[in-house]
Amino acid sequence: MLKTFKLGGVHPKENKLTADKKIIQPPMPKTVSIAVAQHIGSPATVIVKKGDQVKVGTHVANSSGFVSSNIHSSVSGTVVRIDDVMMPSGYKKTAVIIDVENDEWDESIDRTPDLITETPLDAKAIIQKILEAGIVGLGGATFPTNIKLSPPPGMKAEILLINGVECEPYLTADHRLMIEKGDEVMVGTSLLMKALNVSKAVIGIENNKPDAIKNLTQLARKYKGIEVCALQVKYPQGGEKQLINAITGKEVPSGQLPISVGAVVDNVGTAFAVYEAVMKNKPLFERVVTVTGKGLKSPSNFLVRIGTPVKDLIEAAGGLPESTGKVINGGPMMGKAITTLDVPVQKGTSGILVMPESESFRSEEKPCIRCGKCISACPMGLEPYLLMTLSAKKIWDRSETSHILDCMECGSCAYTCPSSRPLLDFIRLGKSTVSKIIRSRKQ
Amino acid sequence: MSDTLIYTVLVISTIGIISALILYYVSQKFKVFEDPRIDIVEAILPGANCGGCGLAGCRAFAEACVNANELKNLFCTVGGNESMDSVATSLGLTAIFKAPRTAVVRCNGTCAHRPKTSQFDGASTCAIEFSLYSGESDCSFGCLGLGDCVPVCNFDAIHLNSVTGLPEITDEKCTACGACVEACPKMIIELRKQMPKFRKIYVACMNKEKGGIAKKACEVACIGCGKCEKVCEFDAIQITNNLAFIDSEKCKLCRKCVSVCPTNSILETNFPPQKIKPEAATEKYNPIEA
Numbered sequence: 143m144l145k146t147f148k149l150g151g152v153h154p155k156e157n158k159l160t161a162d163k164k165i166i167q168p169p170m171p172k173t174v175s176i177a178v179a180q181h182i183g184s185p186a187t188v189i190v191k192k193g194d195q196v197k198v199g200t201h202v203a204n205s206s207g208f209v210s211s212n213i214h215s216s217v218s219g220t221v222v223r224i225d226d227v228m229m230p231s232g233y234k235k236t237a238v239i240i241d242v243e244n245d246e247w248d249e250s251i252d253r254t255p256d257l258i259t260e261t262p263l264d265a266k267a268i269i270q271k272i273l274e275a276g277i278v279g280l281g282g283a284t285f286p287t288n289i290k291l292s293p294p295p296g297m298k299a300e301i302l303l304i305n306g307v308e309c310e311p312y313l314t315a316d317h318r319l320m321i322e323k324g325d326e327v328m329v330g331t332s333l334l335m336k337a338l339n340v341s342k343a344v345i346g347i348e349n350n351k352p353d354a355i356k357n358l359t360q361l362a363r364k365y366k367g368i369e370v371c372a373l374q375v376k377y378p379q380g381g382e383k384q385l386i387n388a389i390t391g392k393e394v395p396s397g398q399l400p401i402s403v404g405a406v407v408d409n410v411g412t413a414f415a416v417y418e419a420v421m422k423n424k425p426l427f428e429r430v431v432t433v434t435g436k437g438l439k440s441p442s443n444f445l446v447r448i449g450t451p452v453k454d455l456i457e458a459a460g461g462l463p464e465s466t467g468k469v470i471n472g473g474p475m476m477g478k479a480i481t482t483l484d485v486p487v488q489k490g491t492s493g494i495l496v497m498p499e500s501e502s503f504r505s506e507e508k509p510c511i512r513c514g515k516c517i518s519a520c521p522m523g524l525e526p527y528l529l530m531t532l533s534a535k536k537i538w539d540r541s542e543t544s545h546i547l548d549c550m551e552c553g554s555c556a557y558t559c560p561s562s563r564p565l566l567d568f569i570r571l572g573k574s575t576v577s578k579i580i581r582s583r584k585q
Numbered sequence: 586m587s588d589t590l591i592y593t594v595l596v597i598s599t600i601g602i603i604s605a606l607i608l609y610y611v612s613q614k615f616k617v618f619e620d621p622r623i624d625i626v627e628a629i630l631p632g633a634n635c636g637g638c639g640l641a642g643c644r645a646f647a648e649a650c651v652n653a654n655e656l657k658n659l660f661c662t663v664g665g666n667e668s669m670d671s672v673a674t675s676l677g678l679t680a681i682f683k684a685p686r687t688a689v690v691r692c693n694g695t696c697a698h699r700p701k702t703s704q705f706d707g708a709s710t711c712a713i714e715f716s717l718y719s720g721e722s723d724c725s726f727g728c729l730g731l732g733d734c735v736p737v738c739n740f741d742a743i744h745l746n747s748v749t750g751l752p753e754i755t756d757e758k759c760t761a762c763g764a765c766v767e768a769c770p771k772m773i774i775e776l777r778k779q780m781p782k783f784r785k786i787y788v789a790c791m792n793k794e795k796g797g798i799a800k801k802a803c804e805v806a807c808i809g810c811g812k813c814e815k816v817c818e819f820d821a822i823q824i825t826n827n828l829a830f831i832d833s834e835k836c837k838l839c840r841k842c843v844s845v846c847p848t849n850s851i852l853e854t855n856f857p858p859q860k861i862k863p864e865a866a867t868e869k870y871n872p873i874e875a
Binding site: 234504 | 702706707708716725
């Protein structure tokens with residue numbers, strides 16, 4: 143019996159249309175818009191100005207605080223302006239806009255393809271390199287990795303979990319990375335183990351990726367302390383708390399972080415980025431993005447430079463189909479529809495999903511029939527029907543005591559509701575209001 | 586009469602008398618002393634329990650007034666100066682005069698002026714749309730049109746106009762309690778001084794982006810050109826962040842700003858029609874006559 147997480151979960155159709163598509167590079171964009179806020183925490187401070195010449199890897203914005211991240215140019219060319227640009231999030235944010243000229247890389251980056259497995263750097267130096275390279279969680283949360291690798295005083299990491307689950311339907315970026323860059327992922331994992339001073343790492347992979355499981359299990363024999371664990375296919379197995387529960391059996395207490403049970407979870411893409419940063423001196427400026435959807439001429443896995451307009455990627459995938467209803471940034475469960483194709487790819491962009499009109503609709507909302515399916519589906523053990531009503535009626539104190547802040551916004555409740563109720567919409571509203579109330583209480 | 590009947594009557598009467606004595610004793614021992622003036626003040630107040638005063642209902646306000654040394658920070662916008670005068674008289678304090686205020690919705694981005702560039706499919710409340718993205722048009726500051734401001738009004742003073750898609754305020758009923766101001770996640774409702782005959786002159790726009798971008802998103806956006814600021818003789822208009830603001834305290838309702846505004850972003854309500862000067866002869870849109 144394959145391991146899985148204990149509570150809840152749903153089984154959306156996998157639709158992994160691009161599982162066999164090798165990672166390719168799309169054509170170089172003409173301009174890129176590199177956002178200064180592509181991570182959790184305070185936006186980075188721009189250190190270049192209009193007219194500056196930059197190379198690939200040039201440092202363009204500085205981490206502005208403890209929870210912040212460095213940002214590097216993904217192209218070579220001239221800085222055209224620093225302006226507010228519409229982002230995939232649906233809001234306008236500041237970005238450094240660069241006109242691309244050639245593809246000149248910073249001399250410090252090692253572009254040779256040979257695998258480097260050893261480094262003289264110690265844990266502290268590795269974390270410093272990760273900070274300098276601007277590495278953030280590439281699973282989508284974009285939490286600065288260097289902070290995750292520095293547990294708060296009194297807490298120690300016992301095990302490192304590498305998230306190769308990719309439970310979102312349609313997305314295959316991590317899948318292809320595990321097949322094509324398996325060795326690099328392994329070395330990256332060893333580096334993370336060294337940084338955390340742990341001797342055990344487990345790579346969790348959902349069972350719908352047998353080729354990735356086979357490849358990494360084979361490679362794991364060469365690396366001390368790393369093992370691969372195949373997991374049952376169930377959404378949201380890729381949630382960090384669900385991954386910890388499935389692999390270690392432990393449950394992270396409400397309101398706590400994974401480190402409280404001795405676990406640190408990092409995405410497989412982050413492990414790869416760590417390898418490149420520490421061993422090849424390469425800052426984070428490109429990532430694998432799955433551009434997919436029924437009706438797309440050539441759905442693909444692209445290695446994209448950060449800041450590339452989504453429009454360019456869709457062109458490279460065969461152009462926007464006539465029948466398109468929505469273009470989603472991310473997967474169909476937790477992704478968000480974009481309002482224009484003129485938005486740039488960011489560090490957290492794992493996929494672009496082009497959804498046909500026939501599937502892009504919300505069913506009519508009907509009254510709650512008290513079936514309890516949402517409770518059965520919730521992987522965090524919450525009561526979504528109740529949290530929605532409390533939010534709608536603005537009963538914030540009871541929302542807080544009903545653990546609304548434990549919600550990870552996976553969407554399983556709304557997915558399974560037979561009355562098509564907008565459960566997640568109201569719960570998200572409740573979460574942000576309750577967070578605001580708690581913050582104002584502290585002042 | 587049988588013995589049973591006599592004994593029954595006696596026992597029940599005794600129980601009744603003892604209970605009455607206990608109740609009387611308890612009601613005297615645990616009596617809550619309340620200043621009788623609180624009841625008097627509460628009777629003067631409108632009794633809407635709207636929370637506009639900042640306190641938890643009319644009784645709480647009455648209590649606060651009775652316990653206060655002066656009425657400086659206590660004002661009921663619903664009852665207005667009339668009821669505050671009565672409250673002051675009954676308590677032997679001096680009333681503070683406050684000019685009556687009213688609310689205004691600072692957006693004129695109707696479907697005609699502000700084209701929709703996307704469609705929102707989520708739950709139908711402004712708060713939720715606001716939490717997801719900046720709105721169905723290219724203006725990230727304008728009204729979302731889902732009417733969160735309507736159900737919070739205790740005085741039936743704000744309703745969504747089905748043609749324009751924007752909320753409209755009935756000035757005669759508005760008490761400036763502030764409920765709609767708080768309900769609006771975009772903060773486009775402003776409380777300002779109420780003018781004679783409910784006349785208003787206000788900048789019906791909240792867009793702080795550069796003029797070109799604002800105008801592209803909405804025909805009647807404020808582009809921050811500054812013409813209104815220059816023409817105002819009473820120093821009532823200020824441009825900050827590409828947006829004009831008319832201070833209702835200084836405005837004398839001369840309407841010069843309305844005629845010079847190149848995008849018709851400044852609206853006048855409840856006025857007789859103005860003689861249109863040649864250089865400002867562009868079509869005017871009055872939201873009341875939708």
